[in-house]
Amino acid sequence: MGDHCEQTMRKLSVYIDRELSDAEVRSVKAHLDDCPPCEKVFDFQAEMKRLVRKECCTDDAPARLRDWVRQLATEKPPARDREA
Amino acid sequence: MNSDFSLFERHVDALYRSALRLTRKPEDAEDLVQETYLRAYRYRNRFKPGTNEKAWLFTIMTNVFRNRLRQRPAPTEPLDQPGTDFSIYDQLRREGMPVHLMSPEEIIVERGFGDEVKHALEELPLPMRMVVVLVDVEDFSYKEVASILGIKIGTVMSRLHRGRQALQKKLWEYSGRPRARPVAVGAH
Numbered sequence: 001m002g003d004h005c006e007q008t009m010r011k012l013s014v015y016i017d018r019e020l021s022d023a024e025v026r027s028v029k030a031h032l033d034d035c036p037p038c039e040k041v042f043d044f045q046a047e048m049k050r051l052v053r054k055e056c057c058t059d060d061a062p063a064r065l066r067d068w069v070r071q072l073a074t075e076k077p078p079a080r081d082r083e084a
Numbered sequence: 085m086n087s088d089f090s091l092f093e094r095h096v097d098a099l100y101r102s103a104l105r106l107t108r109k110p111e112d113a114e115d116l117v118q119e120t121y122l123r124a125y126r127y128r129n130r131f132k133p134g135t136n137e138k139a140w141l142f143t144i145m146t147n148v149f150r151n152r153l154r155q156r157p158a159p160t161e162p163l164d165q166p167g168t169d170f171s172i173y174d175q176l177r178r179e180g181m182p183v184h185l186m187s188p189e190e191i192i193v194e195r196g197f198g199d200e201v202k203h204a205l206e207e208l209p210l211p212m213r214m215v216v217v218l219v220d221v222e223d224f225s226y227k228e229v230a231s232i233l234g235i236k237i238g239t240v241m242s243r244l245h246r247g248r249q250a251l252q253k254k255l256w257e258y259s260g261r262p263r264a265r266p267v268a269v270g271a272h
């Protein structure tokens with residue numbers, strides 16, 4: 001693994017999180033474009049991040065909680081049912 | 085109707101699913117979200133219009149959560165462990181698996197019960213779990229997470245790094261270590 005590969009791997013997750021500067025993005029992108037092994041690691045880790053998001057976004061708030069929050073915006077805030 | 089507050093209503097799903105990852109119990113999550121909205125309502129005049137209302141709500145929620153934890157610590161919270169370098173990708177490669185033909189989804193989800201990612205996340209020590217949830221699930225920037233949790237950006241990054249490695253390690257364990265099932269090259 002060359003210096004470029006190591007540098008890219010070190011910045012990979014920050015790159016995936018879109019937190020690198022424009023100049024760093026360009027250099028990581030350029031390396032990924034001509035280094036298939038690094039590009040595969042990138043694909044895998046980016047997919048991993050998407051998977052975590054997808055798998056953890058399946059729980060919606062229960063309807064009664066949603067209604068409770070909606071009511072909060074009305075004149076009289078409802079009592080918290082759990083304190084009853 | 086107070087139209088201002090409706091701006092906050094739309095984040096109820098995001099708050100609830102994150103509350104669920106933090107508390108690990110639906111009743112506690114619901115309670116945490118209620119408390120969060122009660123405070124948001126009470127202090128709604130402190131919110132600066134034009135700033136990120138989702139980040140504001142998450143700041144309230146993590147504060148409420150940490151206060152509660154201080155009052156009655158959960159006995160089953162996993163302890164922080166020293167970090168170990170781990171990635172599923174490296175592990176697969178080390179075992180000579182055809183990693184270029186495998187997606188994380190195939191390895192983790194399709195071989196399991198479907199809830200592994202949530203469970204693995206819930207088993208992370210809280211400081212790491214919070215950062216992974218905020219960055220990877222809720223899509224906050226490092227800077228926003230630093231502000232929500234009142235920590236430095238460098239701390240966000242190191243917790244994220246360790247959290248993701250720990251998460252992958254758990255997922256790897258759950259997957260029963262992917263069998264060295266031969267994958268036919270070129271098969272669809």
Ligand SMILES: [Zn+2]
Nearest residue numbers: 004005035038
């Ligand atoms: Zn490379």
